[in-house]
Amino acid sequence: MSLQVGIIGTGSFSKLHSNILMEMKDVTLKAICGTSQKKAEQMATEFEGAIGYGHLTDMLEAEKLDAVYICVPPMAHGDIEKELIRRQIPFFVEKPLGVDLETVNSIVSQLEGASLITSVGYHFRYKQSVQKLIETVENMQIGLVTGQWMGDMPQVPWWRKQDGSGGQFIEQTTHIVDLLRYVAGDVEEVYASYENRVTENKYEGVEVPDVGTVTMKLKSGVVVAISNTCMMPGGIGQVGMSIYTDEGMVEWDPNHLKLTGVAGVLETTLDSDNPYTKESEAFIHAVRTGDTSKILSSYQDAYETHKVTCAALESSRTGMPVKVN
Ligand SMILES: NC(=O)c1ccc[n+]([C@@H]2O[C@H](COP(=O)([O-])OP(=O)(O)OC[C@H]3O[C@@H](n4cnc5c(N)ncnc54)[C@H](O)[C@@H]3O)[C@@H](O)[C@H]2O)c1
Incomplete structure (x- = not known):
């Protein structure tokens, strides 16, 4: 069965990861979330089958996603990760985890005991x-x-x-x-x-x-x-x-x-x-099988960096x- 994947962000790295996902077997780039519906829809036109959303919760309510890629600037982290953890959706997140320790600390606390699959873009x-x-x-x-x-x-x-x-x-x-x-x-x-x-x-x-x-x-x-x-x-x-x-x-x-x-x-x-291809393959493999051994940077490890x-x-x-x- 094809894995349904969403992307948050419409910038250069969202496109890089989207291109990699489009090449993968049994993976569907289902949804793109931007800071506006217009930007997300515009990016979606470049990736056949993807739908654009202007709000994270709209995307998560409308789609049943198996995994989400977070490719937003450092200052935009926090609420996105917390919402994904709350819904138990595995995520790949681009480095750095944030601009300070406070936000990242609170995400780490929320991950404790959640056994959620995460991967960070230390490629x-x-x-x-x-x-x-x-x-x-x-x-x-x-x-x-x-x-x-x-x-x-x-x-x-x-x-x-x-x-x-x-x-x-x-x-x-x-x-x-x-x-x-x-x-x-x-x-x-x-x-x-x-x-x-x-x-x-x-x-x-x-x-x-x-x-x-x-x-x-x-x-x-x-x-x-x-x-x-x-x-x-x-x-x-x-x-x-x-x-x-x-x-x-x-x-x-x-x-x-x-x-x-x-x-x-x-x-x-x-x-x-x-x-970049290898890190995505490792994350998608983990989401598909539960085997996280190929992921070389988890959220908790990236927190130490x-x-x-x-x-x-x-x-x-x-x-x-x-x-x-
Ligand atoms: N691993 C690497 O080699 C590598 C290389 C380049 C960038 N990056 C990382 O990727 C991240 C994104 O970089 P980029 O080059 O794509 O930046 P960018 O400025 O090109 O794009 C960022 C996008 O995020 C969107 N955005 C901001 N806040 C958002 C939110 N709350 N919800 C949805 N979208 C939001 C912006 O509108 C923009 O489209 C950065 O953290 C950067 O460090 C990693």
Whole structure:
């Protein structure tokens, strides 16, 4: 039987996930919910058979959905998840989980004891190169990790507002923090230094910092520094992570994995797979069968990543190190 799926949001990532769902066997993209009926109906014209709705409850009352994808900006989380949990509808939600801890805490509390299937869009976890990275460092002693998300400022209006996106570290660099946790373990303490150097004078209404470095101590004792900027011109960027170990250096970016040891470059892996397809396949498989083993980021696990990025924001404001509880 075909699974009936709904999508919330009508932006770029709703379309990306809709396109993936349209290619899947025995999956029907049944409904799209936007901030207005008009926007939702407009997007529905691009996906044959889908119906547009202007309100979440209208969509959930009218359709019997097996799963819902939540692809809304960070500030729009909260009521959507709570309504889906109340109705026991499994959901896939794009990162980040929110702009602060409060909303996300209350969703986590509501999920307790609900045994609902959830999945979060930390897509790097699904890349072959990341699985290979984990195998590579498994028997090495990790000492230090550095990471970065260097690029330009996304031009959607919510991104430049502190209470719209949470800022770059919460919105974007969260991918690197999540990867760090996945590969090297949980974070104990963070200290962050943020500044706005350029973009507040260049664009209207910019409230978020455009440069920052966060130093961290992991529970294992590993020391980490992750930096980000969104002040560069479009088209220039650097996203990735380097791990320094007793056996050498392991460098990862979304397309490569390189291992350098005493004998020089030992291995380079090229990776051009599509992790977005894999993460959706894992979620849909779980909804269809109840087997959640292929989901690599549940809501509760993503919450641990969100705690780190929110602690970094707090540290940048207080100028003090913050323990991650
Ligand atoms: N995993 C990734 O690689 C990746 C990449 C890009 C974006 N994202 C994430 O996806 C999310 C959406 O990003 P986007 O690029 O699609 O943004 P976007 O601005 O293009 O689209 C957001 C859409 O959500 C709609 N919306 C806002 N509040 C809503 C609500 N309460 N109900 C229904 N619709 C609502 C907006 O009208 C808009 O259509 C963000 O959290 C972003 O971080 C993830």
